[in-house]
Amino acid sequence: MLKVSNKEVRVRFAPSPTGELHVGNIRTALFDWAYARHTGGKFVFRIEDTDTERVTDEYIQAALGTLRWLGLDWDEGPEVGGPYGPYLQSQRLDIYAKYAKQFLDEGFAYHCYCSAEELEAVREAQRAANVAPGYNGHCRNLTSEQIAAYVAEGRKPVVRMLMPEGSTTFTDLIRGEVSFDHNFVPDFVLVRADGSPLYTLAVAVDDVLMKITHVLRGEDLLSSTPRQIRVYQAMGVAPEDYPLFAHLPFVMGQDNAKLSKRNGEVSIAWYRDAGYLPEAICNYLALLGWSPGEDREDVTMKELTELFTVERVHSSPARFDIKKLEAINGDKIRALTPNSFFDWAMPFLTRANVVTGTASEIELVKKALPIIQERIATLSEIPPMLKFLFTQDFAVESDSASKISDEQSKKVLQASLDRLAGLTEWNHAAIESVLRAALIEELGLKPRIAFGAVRIAVTGSHISPPLFESMELLGAAKSLERIKAALLI
RNA sequence: GGCCCCGUCGUCUAGUGGCCUAGGACUCUGGCUUCUCAAGUCAGCUACGAGGGUUCGAAUCCCUUCGGGGCUACCA
Structure with missing residues (x-):
């Protein structure tokens, strides 16, 4: 049973900026942020840049910019600092080294000298034999002679965590009790041969050191949770002090699966440039995997923080649908x-x-x-x-021009010109009234036909803002000039 | 293949044993409104993956099955 705690809630968003943040990442960030704000806790922003091959400073900066633009303000993290910093894992290497050594000394981990080729061969064999893949424990109990031999060969060891017999069971806030038999959780690497830490080490150490109470993250990390818990154990953390886990359902692309560039996995910067409002993006993303209930969908950022609870997050994946985002964006713009x-x-x-x-x-x-x-x-x-x-060089769109080159359009334009020229007061009501009199009543035309021709002449397109208001704003001189010019088309 | 997660309209979801002949929103179709496009408004299409149980009663509980996804790295 879950223990009710009165500890301050601390939630972290910890992306690995190997590219620009996309809607899936942001949905996670949004839920993290909303949960922290809902509980009055702290929102911690941490950069997981242990993969130096793929993370770049540019992407890190972009991530900060994206969260800021969306209004997801963080209480601790890059730029704002905080009591548990630094918040870039690349600046915490000594901390990870210390724990790796401690795990080695205490027998929780061991040096593994297997080469990439040897490991691959083992995996091949396992696949062929149709047994559970994973490290076979080859280096678990090396003799000092064996070690000496490997060292003599010039091999550099990795630090590997030893998974004991048994299983790990934890309660996911969204999925309920989840259990993994250690037969399927092989010994995993904590530190690379070059001495640099891996995510598996850094994530667990930092969550403990930063006093994280709730880990809300993507479902893809669900199966790495037993490894993370094993690190807590090695650190000597009491079970009641483990963070609570909540694995959020995926956000998938339009059609079948996985977010991709073609469907949704584009940077938030793209949405910004395409004219989407932060509020709309957040409102829409909030609806992916969560709902306020009561047939409600329109929520402001403030309301989101008030209404958001993990209990209302559900477990099945959601498809990203830009049409709905667009509809919400339109609503937000109108508001x-x-x-x-x-x-x-x-x-x-x-x-x-x-x-x-x-x-x-x-x-x-x-x-x-x-x-x-x-x-x-x-x-x-x-x-x-x-x-x-x-525009200084006005021209009627080519596909609209053909619609006003016929005789009837000429008559409409000429009549409009004659009446408008005599107008003393140039405002939309006056414009409408003379045009109605001239075109609808005298020429007996249907409004859409008559005004359509004028619209094309004045705005250059058959689609435009309301005609009379448009003409008022354009001014008499330009309006008449354009109608005159249209007569020559 | 193994382990884990998931399964309500096309899509996002409401729904936690009777309020469900399954509600809302987006999309789509048609109507109204109308100077175009929108907006607004009305209506319509369309769903509990399948099969077994449990129960007076199941979308809701159990089992099986099928389908989708994730993980299976010296990525995160």
């Missing part, structure tokens, strides 16, 4: 205040070279944003939608 929508929009407009940022442009942007706020799902749709208001 933005005018000021904050403006703040989000400007970088997209400048990056797309639609505006440069002059005072007059900003004024126009502020007037234009309200008419498009409810018609977009991502911020990247803003530039193409507002381009017609700012």
